[in-house]
Amino acid sequence: MSDAINVEKIFGEDVFGDSAMKERLPKNVYKELRKVIDEGAELSLVVADVVANAMKNWALEKGATHYTHWFQPLTGVTAEKHDSFISAPDANGKVLMEFSGKELIKGEPDASSFPSGGLRATFEARGYTAWDCTSPAFIKRSSTGATLCIPTAFCSYTGEALDKKTPLLRSMQAINTQALRILRLFGNTTSKKVTPSVGSEQEYFLVDRDKYLKRKDLIFTGRTLFGAMPPKGQELDDHYFGIIRERIGAFMKDLNVELWKLGVTAKTQHNEVAPAQHELAPIYAEANLAVDQNQITMEAMKRIANNHGMVCLLHEKPFEGVNGSGKHNNWSLTTDDGINMLDPGKTPHENKQFLLVLTAIMAAVDDHADLLRESAASVGNDHRLGANEAPPAIISMFLGDQLEDVVEQLVVSGDATSSKKAEKMHMGVSTIPNFKKDATDRNRTSPFAFTGNKFEFRSLGSSASVASPNVVLNTIVAESFSYIADELEKADDFELAVHDLIKKLATKHSRIIFNGDGYSDEWVEEAKRRGLPNIKTMVDAIPALTTDKSIALFEKFHVFTRAELESRAEVQYEAYSKAINIEARAMIDIAGKQIIPAAIKATTQLANSVNTVKSACADADVSTQSDLLLEISGLLADTRKALEHLRVVTEEASNKNVGVERATYFKDVVTVAMTDLRTPVDKLEMIVDKDLWPMPSYGDLIFEV
Ligand code: ADP
Ligand code: MG
Numbered sequence: 001m002s003d004a005i006n007v008e009k010i011f012g013e014d015v016f017g018d019s020a021m022k023e024r025l026p027k028n029v030y031k032e033l034r035k036v037i038d039e040g041a042e043l044s045l046v047v048a049d050v051v052a053n054a055m056k057n058w059a060l061e062k063g064a065t066h067y068t069h070w071f072q073p074l075t076g077v078t079a080e081k082h083d084s085f086i087s088a089p090d091a092n093g094k095v096l097m098e099f100s101g102k103e104l105i106k107g108e109p110d111a112s113s114f115p116s117g118g119l120r121a122t123f124e125a126r127g128y129t130a131w132d133c134t135s136p137a138f139i140k141r142s143s144t145g146a147t148l149c150i151p152t153a154f155c156s157y158t159g160e161a162l163d164k165k166t167p168l169l170r171s172m173q174a175i176n177t178q179a180l181r182i183l184r185l186f187g188n189t190t191s192k193k194v195t196p197s198v199g200s201e202q203e204y205f206l207v208d209r210d211k212y213l214k215r216k217d218l219i220f221t222g223r224t225l226f227g228a229m230p231p232k233g234q235e236l237d238d239h240y241f242g243i244i245r246e247r248i249g250a251f252m253k254d255l256n257v258e259l260w261k262l263g264v265t266a267k268t269q270h271n272e273v274a275p276a277q278h279e280l281a282p283i284y285a286e287a288n289l290a291v292d293q294n295q296i297t298m299e300a301m302k303r304i305a306n307n308h309g310m311v312c313l314l315h316e317k318p319f320e321g322v323n324g325s326g327k328h329n330n331w332s333l334t335t336d337d338g339i340n341m342l343d344p345g346k347t348p349h350e351n352k353q354f355l356l357v358l359t360a361i362m363a364a365v366d367d368h369a370d371l372l373r374e375s376a377a378s379v380g381n382d383h384r385l386g387a388n389e390a391p392p393a394i395i396s397m398f399l400g401d402q403l404e405d406v407v408e409q410l411v412v413s414g415d416a417t418s419s420k421k422a423e424k425m426h427m428g429v430s431t432i433p434n435f436k437k438d439a440t441d442r443n444r445t446s447p448f449a450f451t452g453n454k455f456e457f458r459s460l461g462s463s464a465s466v467a468s469p470n471v472v473l474n475t476i477v478a479e480s481f482s483y484i485a486d487e488l489e490k491a492d493d494f495e496l497a498v499h500d501l502i503k504k505l506a507t508k509h510s511r512i513i514f515n516g517d518g519y520s521d522e523w524v525e526e527a528k529r530r531g532l533p534n535i536k537t538m539v540d541a542i543p544a545l546t547t548d549k550s551i552a553l554f555e556k557f558h559v560f561t562r563a564e565l566e567s568r569a570e571v572q573y574e575a576y577s578k579a580i581n582i583e584a585r586a587m588i589d590i591a592g593k594q595i596i597p598a599a600i601k602a603t604t605q606l607a608n609s610v611n612t613v614k615s616a617c618a619d620a621d622v623s624t625q626s627d628l629l630l631e632i633s634g635l636l637a638d639t640r641k642a643l644e645h646l647r648v649v650t651e652e653a654s655n656k657n658v659g660v661e662r663a664t665y666f667k668d669v670v671t672v673a674m675t676d677l678r679t680p681v682d683k684l685e686m687i688v689d690k691d692l693w694p695m696p697s698y699g700d701l702i703f704e705v
Pocket of ligand 2: 201328456
């Protein structure tokens, strides 16, 4: 078969990973570099020079002409500035391809044009990118040719982190240190390193590019700002896991090949709940790599969709009334010798180390629910969280029958003496093999669910970088571990101290456990009684970053300074205000220039019809035309009024102080005015002649890809 894909052969071929390094670096250099990667040793310029040269030669063989420091500023997407490898021409006009250790280690992009939340004034432009050797360099292929991408951290001249990677790496150091303390207390002398493992399931929509180009709202904001529901939605559940259509399949195939070449372990693909919605999940990897690879994946999705005449929508809610897209962040802690600290084993009640880890995570999630909520907050995600399709905005933890039972035993009697067993499944058909069920069912309404040997944080939005939630998770669990290790290291009777600590934590934090229906109104009431925060919007979530508690936490573990946290809060407020401002202005533009003219045309046609029919036959019944004329004229007037109101309140926003005041104004006033404009427009769409409607409908977009 000519188009057979040899996955083993192509996997990782565009990555300067371990095998390329081993093959191309002198043994001693390779060894030194591994020390840097594995143990965080310092990198010397001599080693960097050798690595840079080998990396360049490898990249040239792959056809690269340029290199770039690839980084993740606070915009949430990646940034790159390309430099070609050429040197200045010599006396004969000949150029050489060069790349030094210095160029590998350090770059100097202008920091003033990236969000810094007040950390940098425009005139203080200097910023640095620094090589992160724990995430391998790779070749990106696009219309610009092949470019060697070097993952880097991005900071200001004064050393503050201006990106998503730096705090993530810091948080990984923190959890490593604290988790090792726990392992040592339980007698583990062999593991050298603990790393958070992350697997992020990515949801996305694909729509036809020609139709997309007729929707200014999609072009400017990534989501539809108007749109009536088609006759059919997702109620038949016929898209979820349905047969993948040919056009989508061809996209998925190209995407997989590209990702495999880049060393991304694309594993699972399927149709999602909403029409035109799909999902891709990789095999989990070390947190830092997983974050980078998720960015690579999102970027590849967009590029490859384009090659197939489609556009990939990563917005959390491209279509109102249809399920939106999320991203599940699966998280566990793995030692360098392969132990998963979140593995309960067959009899969790006897596994004291696991129970301690579990109750530590309960404490962390309970104590810092507001930070976790904030880490999932985005403008787009405000349309999902708490909207009965995604987890509620209330953070709670699902443990499942088995662990919930164990925790209950601990709380009630101070001891857990049994674990519910996984049962055998009998399907009642002799030819179908019997198999063991999982010890626990699933709960898709829970934001933070234990799923066998990992936690799945399910609140994230589809477009988000997975860095922030992992920074929070790593740090809050590091804090819990640190507290536990402090207690246990000074205990006279270790066994007894462990026992007491597990009981104490389980009891104190059992309010965070909820195994029921997270979509129900009863849960909202119950959560309130329990004192769990219910933070409904991004703007309401941002203050969590800068509470005294949060500053103390992040400073203690050297993940963020106070200034960095304050700047991030500012960046978030600004991101919110800017996004809503763009949405409001796009609505004003579309309603004024496309929708109102279309509706006027419709009324003119109807009026002409009334007159023409009447003059041809005075007795003819024109009540249909005149009723429609009245209805459309009424909605037209409503639209115009709502449009003017939106225009006024949007303009008013510039008088509000930048930051919390402006963001709050956009949330409380502008988004309401946007809804008020949308309502009559969506009604118009239902009755205006389709040929006159100025853009493709929801039905056209999601059923005809
Ligand atoms: P589920 O069906 O529970 O969602 P999957 O096996 O489909 O589980 O995995 C979902 C994601 O979780 C995948 O990206 C997978 O690689 C990842 N994952 C599996 N085990 C772990 C683990 N121990 N730690 C982190 N992620 C994991
Ligand atoms: Mg899952």
